[in-house]
Amino acid sequence: MLFNTKTFIKRLRKPGTPFHQIRLRIKKRLGWLGIPVIEPFTGFSNGREVFIVGNVMEDKGLEKPEAGHKPRANMLAMFKRYVSDEIGGVRIKIKFRDLMDVVESNDLGLFHCRLKLEHPLPDGVYFEKASFELLDKVVETQSSIIAEGRVMVVSGNHSYGVISDIDDTVMVSHSTQILKKLRLMLFKNARTRIPFEGVSAFYRALYKGKGEEHFPNPMFYVSSSEWNIYDLLTDFMEYRSIPSGPLLLRERKHNIFKFWKWSRGNHDHKLEKIRFLFSFFPRLDFILIGDSGQQDPDIYWRIINEFPNRVKAVYIRCVGKTGNISSTRRTALAMKEKNVPVLLIDNTEEAVRHAISSGFIDEASIPVISRQLRKDHQTSGLFSPE
Structure with a gap:
């Protein structure tokens, strides 16, 4: 040979x-x-x-x-x-x-x-x-x-925990569009990457929960980004005032010359890490937040079946190809048959309205979230288009 x-x-x-x-x-x-x-x-x-x-x-x-x-x-x-x-x-x-x-x-x-x-x-x-x-x-x-x-300590009784994806859920990443994703990875940094409008204020409201008498609700972030960009993600979240919490990322498999494979392929590692969180915090129910571009709906569906009555709601941001969204809708119907509230959203405002009506966040947070939405909309034009 x-x-x-x-x-x-x-x-x-x-x-x-x-x-x-x-x-x-x-x-x-x-x-x-x-x-x-x-x-x-x-x-x-x-x-x-x-x-x-x-x-x-x-x-x-x-x-x-x-x-x-x-x-x-x-x-x-x-x-x-x-x-x-x-x-x-x-x-x-x-x-x-x-x-x-x-x-x-x-x-x-x-x-x-x-x-x-x-x-x-x-x-x-x-x-x-x-x-x-x-x-x-x-x-x-x-x-x-x-x-x-x-170390984030989560002890005692809490209303819920939040497990959120990052790419195309919190941060605009274009994970399903190779060239746009490459451009972001190569030419942007933690200060110039853009969050989805209103996300930071919405997540702060979820962290705070309903009423001052309760403990805050812990935030966890499970992503297909690799550990190599841990510093970029934490700097981004700090700069955008997104509530701090553990990041569970992907073990490195690709080198600098394979940008197009980052956040693509098999996402079973996310399933394993979410399983671990559910097992490690057996008394904690969760809200799951993700997008339609990286198998999040299928992963959350499996979690719902493996840990019945522990998922309070699922929010899925619709991104990517029409086929992904069609598949997501079918998975969402299956989740609803398990009596889990599922919301397929195009913007953060839809999730905010549902969270308020479900008693997850306080109505007093509406003005803050509205201001954040306006601010994000205005400042998104300060950087070159995503």
């Missing part, structure tokens, strides 16, 4: 393979491997257990995004996200309160731990600190590598 150069390069670039490990060893021996950093992702706790996750990788050297950054700066930032190597096989010490564990990163640089608490945490929705320390030396010039992350 002839040697295939393209196949070799492809395998060499792909993480999670022996070729990836060889490439890391070569870079380390030649002194090309950058200083490692720990990137903690937001963990979560049900008051009795804690789930913590993070990543070890080369320092990407990314600057905070600015609206005035030129397209080439945004392209360089995206390039750095995908050429920085993940570092597997290293030990990380994790501390949360008086608990401690040592875990090892996998071939993709990812690590996680699940800790059992001796005493239940106080009721409410709030964030606590977790600390991380890299125990192994990766490069000669390495000093102490430490990091601090957050």
